[in-house]
Amino acid sequence: MTPPDLKLPDDVEALKAMVLAMAEKAARADALQNEVADLKARNADADERIERLTQILKAFDRARFGRRSEKLGSPTTDDEQQAFVFEEIETGIAAIRAQVNKGRERPEGKRPPRPRKGFAPHMERIEVVIEPEELPEHAGKQKVLIGEDVSERLDVMPAKFRVIVTRRPKYAFKNEDGVIQAAAPAHIIEAGIPTEALLAQIAVSKYADGLPLYRQEAIYARDKVELDRKLMAQWMGKLGFELEILADYLFDEIKKGERIFADETTLPTLAPGSGSTKTAYLWAYARDDRPFGGSGPPMVVYRFEDSRAGECVARHLKGYRGILQVDGYAAYNKLVRSDRGNDGVTLAGCWSHSRRKFYELHVAESSKVATETVERMAKLWQIEETVRGKSPEARVAARQHTSVAVVAELFALWQKTLPRISGKSKLAEALRYAISRRAIFERFLTDSRIELDSNIVERAIRPQATQCSLYTPSSSICKHWNLTFRRRLTRAPFTPHR
The missing domain is CATH 1.10.10 (Arc Repressor Mutant, subunit A)
Incomplete structure (x- = not known):
């Protein structure tokens, strides 16, 4: 049966040609249909792979950059390898997307919308104006500018070496003795x-x-x-x-602050002559007055020591009078003793350290009390987010209005629970840690200069597994590797910023 408007030729050869043409057209249509079906299948497979890779990336991201106590599992590779995994997954996702999108047509001048934060204003801008091509039909016509499309792309000029040639001519005066020459400039x-x-x-x-x-x-x-x-x-x-003079100056400036954050961490260090490493310690002291409205620039200094003994921190902070916000390490308690010369030191606790002990039990779903503790503690950080950077009066008022009740409920829960559980359990350990430090934990409620945690110094010390530095973001970054400059080189895994 043929369509009514289809006229068939009387010539046999012409009829054969028409039939062949229609067969070829049908074959092309079938091939195109099969190709479309194949592309749809490939797209579905690619989308599934992208989703799976994205979820893996997010999981690794949480494991690597999340709070140490909130990592859901133990890392199977070192930090550098995890960072490498992130890069490879991102590269794989981009390659899949490029393959899927290859050959897709899009309207001229249009592209999928993508968010862009914009580039920093201090960057040099190179203006490039692309005028439309002058066609013959445009001759004699006057153009009127009615608008323009503007796009920005990030460019870079690769670093290159150059040689600074300094010449210092020597001069002598006619009929006079002596030679004059400019003094050579000082160099490091x-x-x-x-x-x-x-x-x-x-x-x-x-x-x-x-x-x-x-x-x-x-x-x-x-x-x-x-x-x-x-x-x-x-x-x-x-x-x-x-740079030693800069290091000492920055430490003096930090000790002038009303509050100092302190922390310490182990540092693998080459043992001279043995070819192996031993455990040394890196002490970090940070100052950041911005949370309670201070105008001073944040700073952090590091001190390398072979020991973790309390005498190290006592020597570092000798003569300091103010608030010292720390974790639960007992060495800091010695600073409040008058015979140490630091009777003016007030210790403030870090709620994050206490929270981590409960969080481990919470994620393991082994304690309802731990889960309730974590949920109630979350309110404290929510309150802090609303008052960070505000005046001291506003901070204290918010804490007195809400945080006081939350803290009281927490300690009541802990003291009620402790006698009812095994003293050897992990929960009992977490409860004793918090209850025994109640005084330093509660000080933030009445003193606006005290933060809820000491995460400021923890973030500063975490990436220093391979480097020690002095940092003040008030101008530019000034890095000082205390270990190399004062002691010896280290061999330690690289830990990137969170």
């Missing part, structure tokens, strides 16, 4: 080849970005610049010595 490396800019580049790359000197040596070699890692290590030692 006297009679050395590096400028101060090169020293800063090497130091920031190594101590801020975790780029070892042997890798920098290979990078610079690509530009035909031979810088031996041993030579660069000597430069860094000299640079550290010159």
Whole structure:
């Protein structure tokens, strides 16, 4: 049966050609239909893979960058490998999306909407104006600007080496004795080849970005610049010595503050002559007055020690008078003893450390009391978010209005629960930790200068597994690797910022 408007030719050959053409058209339609079905299947598979990779990435992200006590499992790889996993997953997702989107047509001049925060205002802007092509039919017509489309793309100028040639001419006066010449400018490396800019580049790359000197040596070699890692290590030692005055100055400024956050962590350190490592300690002291309306810049200093003994912190903070916000380490308690010369120190507790002990039990679903504790504690941080940066009076008023009742309920719950459970249980351990520190935990309720936790210094000390630094964001970053400059090199895994 043929359509009424279809006219068939009388010629047999023409009829054969028409039939062949229709068969070819039908075959192409079938092939196109099969191709569409295949593309749909591939798209569905790709979407499923993207979703699975995204969920894996989020899980790794929580495990790596979440609070230490809130990681849902033990990491199976070190921090550097986890960071590598993130990059590989992101790359894989992008590759899948590029494959799926290949060949898709979109209207001219349009693209899928994507959020953009914009670039920092201090960046140099290079204006490029693309005028439409002048066609013959435009001749004699006057153009009127009615608008424009503006887009911004991020560009970079790769770092390059250059040689600073300094000439100091010598002059003599006719018929006079003597020679005059400008004095040579002072340099950190006297009679050395590096400028101060090169020293800063090497130091920031190594101590801020975790780029070892042997890798920098290979990078610079690509530009035909031979810088031996041993030579660069000597430069860094000299640079550290010159920065000692800055380190001491920053610590003095921190100790002038009304409140100091303190924390310490282990640091694998090369044992000279043994070829192995031993455990040393990195002490961190931070100052940040912004939460209670202070105008001073936040700072943090580090001190390297072979010991975790209380005498270390007593020596570091000798003469300090003010609030010291810390975790539950007993060494800090010695600072309040008058025979230590620090009778003016007031200890403040960190609620995060207490919360972590309960959180571990909460995620294991092994204690309803722990779950209730975590839920009630969450209210304290919610209140702090509303008053951070406000005046001291506003902070105290909010805490007295809501936080006092929450804290009272928590301690009542803990004291009621402790006698009813086994003293050897993890819950009992968490309860004793909190109850025994009630005085320092409650001080934030009446003193606006005290924070709810000491996370400020924890965030500062966490990435320092490979570097020790002094940091003041009031101007630019000033990095000082205390371990190299004062003691010895370390060998430790790289831990990126959260």
